[in-house]
Amino acid sequence: AQKITQTQPGMFVQEKEAVTLDCTYDTSDPSYGLFWYKQPSSGEMIFLIYQGSYDQQNATEGRYSLNFQKARKSANLVISASQLGDSAMYFCAMRGYSSASKIIFGSGTRLSIRP
């Protein structure tokens, strides 16, 4: 079975500070992908960053980076220099690369940026 755990229901961060959103996962698939999505109050689900389980380097996309620790089964999202527009729900997700590769999501972290 596959499972994604996000233990921080909500976080408050001062503008311009860096923030780390935690994500741990469990899977029996030897090969898998990890994703982070942002969901603002408007409701759309915005893809942020992807990490493959066999990628040697941690993924980065602009101000977003993924701190991938395979042995610990963690895939934390780091947002550098946070902005007011970063306030949203953030979901960690995983896709196992076995026969039927559905994507499963964690329960999310609500990030609020203080001016």
Add this chain to the structure above:
Amino acid sequence: GAGVSQSPRYKVAKRGQDVALRCDPISGHVSLFWYQQALGQGPEFLTYFQNEAQLDKSGLPSDRFFAERPEGSVSTLKIQRTQQEDSAVYLCASSSTGKTEAFFGQGTRLTVV
């Protein structure tokens, strides 16, 4: 090109009515997913298509829920005899292959009264 398109954006149904939700994926995308999202929670997997084949329907909550993708493009999620607990946002997503990220539509907010 255009993103994933879902219609209608909002649907109010009386309890017991049947509803049909439409998803138009990104052109050429092989994989298509349906999710149900309750307020303040993460998306819950409903079903997954690869082209026209429904490879996984393990998340459909009851036999009142049915999904199809007959030509491997547009998909329809049908809910029969709607109940109040069916009220949620229904999200559709598509991806180009079995190993890439999925792109989401804006969702259909279903309210059953």
